[in-house]
Amino acid sequence: xxxxxxxxxxxxxxxxxxxxxxxxxxxxxxxxxxxxxxxxxxxxxxxxxxxxxxxxxxxxxxxxxxxxxxxxxxxxxxxxxxxxxxxxxxxxxxxxxxxxxxxxxxxxxxxxxxxxxxxxxxxxxxxxxxxxxxxxxxxxxxxxxxxxxxxxxxxxxxxxxxxxxxxxxxxxxxxxxxxxxxxxxxxxxxxxxxxxxxxxxxxxxxxxxxxxxxxxxxxxxxxxxxxxxxxxxxxxxxxxxxxxxxxxxxxxxxx
Amino acid sequence: xxxxxxxxxxxxxxxxxxxxxxxxxxxxxxxxxxxxxxxxxxxxxxxxxxxxxxxxxxxxxxxxxxxxxxxxxxxxxxxxxxxxxxxxxxxxxxxxxxxxxxxxxxxxxxxxxxxxxxxxxxxxxxxxxxxxxxxxxxxxxxxxxxxxxxxxxxxxxxxxxxxxxxxxxxxxxxxxxxxxxxxxxxxxxxxxxxxxxxxxxxxxxxxxxxxxxxxxxxxxxxxxxxxxxxxxxxxxxxxxxxxxxxxxxxxxxxxxxxxxxxxxxxxxxxxxxxxxxxxxxxxxxxxxxxxxxx
Numbered sequence: 001x002x003x004x005x006x007x008x009x010x011x012x013x014x015x016x017x018x019x020x021x022x023x024x025x026x027x028x029x030x031x032x033x034x035x036x037x038x039x040x041x042x043x044x045x046x047x048x049x050x051x052x053x054x055x056x057x058x059x060x061x062x063x064x065x066x067x068x069x070x071x072x073x074x075x076x077x078x079x080x081x082x083x084x085x086x087x088x089x090x091x092x093x094x095x096x097x098x099x100x101x102x103x104x105x106x107x108x109x110x111x112x113x114x115x116x117x118x119x120x121x122x123x124x125x126x127x128x129x130x131x132x133x134x135x136x137x138x139x140x141x142x143x144x145x146x147x148x149x150x151x152x153x154x155x156x157x158x159x160x161x162x163x164x165x166x167x168x169x170x171x172x173x174x175x176x177x178x179x180x181x182x183x184x185x186x187x188x189x190x191x192x193x194x195x196x197x198x199x200x201x202x203x204x205x206x207x208x209x210x211x212x213x214x215x216x217x218x219x220x221x222x223x224x225x226x227x228x229x230x231x232x233x234x235x236x237x238x239x240x241x242x243x244x245x246x247x248x249x250x251x252x253x254x255x
Numbered sequence: 256x257x258x259x260x261x262x263x264x265x266x267x268x269x270x271x272x273x274x275x276x277x278x279x280x281x282x283x284x285x286x287x288x289x290x291x292x293x294x295x296x297x298x299x300x301x302x303x304x305x306x307x308x309x310x311x312x313x314x315x316x317x318x319x320x321x322x323x324x325x326x327x328x329x330x331x332x333x334x335x336x337x338x339x340x341x342x343x344x345x346x347x348x349x350x351x352x353x354x355x356x357x358x359x360x361x362x363x364x365x366x367x368x369x370x371x372x373x374x375x376x377x378x379x380x381x382x383x384x385x386x387x388x389x390x391x392x393x394x395x396x397x398x399x400x401x402x403x404x405x406x407x408x409x410x411x412x413x414x415x416x417x418x419x420x421x422x423x424x425x426x427x428x429x430x431x432x433x434x435x436x437x438x439x440x441x442x443x444x445x446x447x448x449x450x451x452x453x454x455x456x457x458x459x460x461x462x463x464x465x466x467x468x469x470x471x472x473x474x475x476x477x478x479x480x481x482x483x484x485x486x487x488x489x490x491x492x493x494x495x496x497x498x499x500x501x502x503x504x505x506x507x508x509x510x511x512x513x514x515x516x517x518x519x520x521x522x523x524x525x526x527x528x529x530x531x532x533x534x535x536x537x538x539x540x541x542x543x544x545x546x547x548x549x
Contacts, residue, residue: 146373146375148371148373149375149377150370151345151369151371152344152369152375152388153366153392154344154347155343155344155363155364155369156363156364156388156389156392156393157362157363157364157370157389157392157393158363158392162392164390166377166391166392169375170377170379171377171378171379171417173379245379247378247379247420247421247422248378249378
């Protein structure tokens, strides 16, 4: 078996045997569906939703992606500013750490009261959940710029801004993408929290509403879809990294 | 004191420039000795966290003339690199003066260009764009800049690599590219900080000879920091030997090995004698005595 094939066959085989074992066990032990639905129950539970499952998935995806973009727009510049200006860093860093320390689930209902029950609130919740890893990694990358590169920029006569744009920011790319990888998976969690407290559609909303009606297989189906979204988005960030900033992966491996 | 050329007398502040026993005024091979760099009692003292100031360089006096290659050698920690950083403008002298001549002060790599121990190519730029980087910092590169970059890549033997990314090049090729980058804005002075120190021995010899060729072609004034006495003697017109803690000038050795030099120069008796003199300067008679006994 070729190494590439192994990388697919081994995990998929394990996963399928796990599902099969789960199915057989729940049938043999006759576990009640409301306690632990079997894989087939979950599949049927998802099917019951029909086309609604697609529209709700898209709704959640929209929340995740818009929130993630907001977090990038906030997090990356903030990481840059914090890393290059000591005064600003000392001024706002503690505040940001504090903001990040607030349990997002606890503050979500309060945000609904403040900002209302529309998309804005959901985006704020997602952004708050996932901007921190993006910001911290950006700042770490900016500060990790090799000293010689900074000397090069300085001797070449680069202004402070020129130094940031021509050397620091590009050299922080691998770090920024680490932040984005963490951020995008956390954004999924943020979107679910947002939909728990404030939504009438979306997968998070379906999870709460189905659970309230004891439609556990349906709720579990939504959870499975959320997990799949999370994996797909993670891989999408990886793909973007490889496709547009391939040099930053190759140099790491080459050194 | 021993001698003074007209160029030296014409200089603005002759009292501040003591002489350092320069021997043999013809050896450097430069017909007109026009000073281009001058360090007068230059020193750098760092404040440390513990409170005791660290004297990195003390009372450094050195005049470098146009078109010559001068090497700085000395034990590690003698402040060679600090001297280089002073001239590059990365470190202000805390005492004394530095003067860089050659007409009006230029910006960036047109004034002094720096070659580092590691190639320090920017991994997100192609080889061509790396060579153009010092231009881009100051302005948008013109067609003339691009053809100049291509010429320089030819000079260092990388004309076929212009569109490659740095990680596709070997270490030696990367260092060649960084030398091409240093020359893009036709700097007055080329500062090289152990430029071949990170290369394997064979590549190193190859690049040393290439540097001699490049110098023959471009006539750049080069100040080179090196750990290798052999490299210093092979490449230089003069070798400045520094002593450690505090870093200061110890000796200035005129290298009168005839040019053009090549790999075979290393076997000449005068080459070996000069190497031995520098070695004695650095290690003192102690090691020589041990060596004789063994």
